[in-house]
Amino acid sequence: DAGITQSPRYKITETGRQVTLMCHQTWSHSYMFWYRQDLGHGLRLIYYSAAADITDKGEVPDGYVVSRSKTENFPLTLESATRSQTSVYFCASSLGLAEAFFGQGTRLTVV
C-alpha cells in the first residue's frame, strides 16, 4: 500500500539495549523526519533527512542515530535505550518544506 509505514507499532525493551525503529515511505519524498511525542512537549524533532545520505540533527538528537542509504527508508536507532526515551515516535515524509505526512507511530517503552 502507498504511504508511510512504521514498524513495530509497539515495543518494550530493557535499559541499555539497542533498538531500531523502522520507517518506510512509498511516495519517493525527499524529506524524512523522526519526531518523539511526549505529554506537555508536543512533537519534538529528533533528526531529519533532506535526501539519501544527508541527515541533520533536530531539537533532541542525543542518544539517537539515523541513516538513510535509500530514499524510502529512514531507520532510527537508540544505541543504549534509557527510560527517558520512553515515548511515542513518529516518522514523517514530505516533498518540500511543508505538508509532512506522518506514520501511525511506534509506542516505545523502556523498562
Place this chain on the structure above:
Amino acid sequence: QKEVEQDPGPLSVPEGAIVSLNCTYSNSAFQYFMWYRQYSRKGPELLMYTYSSGNKEDGRFTAQVDKSSKYISLFIRDSQPSDSATYLCAMGGNNNDMRFGAGTRLTVKP
C-alpha cells in the same frame, strides 16, 4: 521560552459552535504555518498550511496568520463530534526544521 506556544486546553464545546484555536511563536524566521489534527493513538494529519499572512479557508476550517504579531489561529465553523481530536500548530523556515505546539485537545459534545 518555547519557540511555539499553544494552550493545551482541554477545550469542550457544544456541537455547532465556532471553535478558535491559537498559537504564538517567537522565531521571526518561520515562513510557513500548518495545522494538524491528531486522533487518539493515530499519527497527525495535515489540515491546512499557508505561507503568508492573511486568511485561508477550506470548508469549515479557516487558518489565519498574523506575522506582525507572531500569532496564528484555526477556526472551525459548525463544529461536529467528529472534530474531537488534538489540534497541533506547526511552523518552519527555510531549513525544513519544523516546530510544533504542544497541541490543544478539543471535545465537541453532541
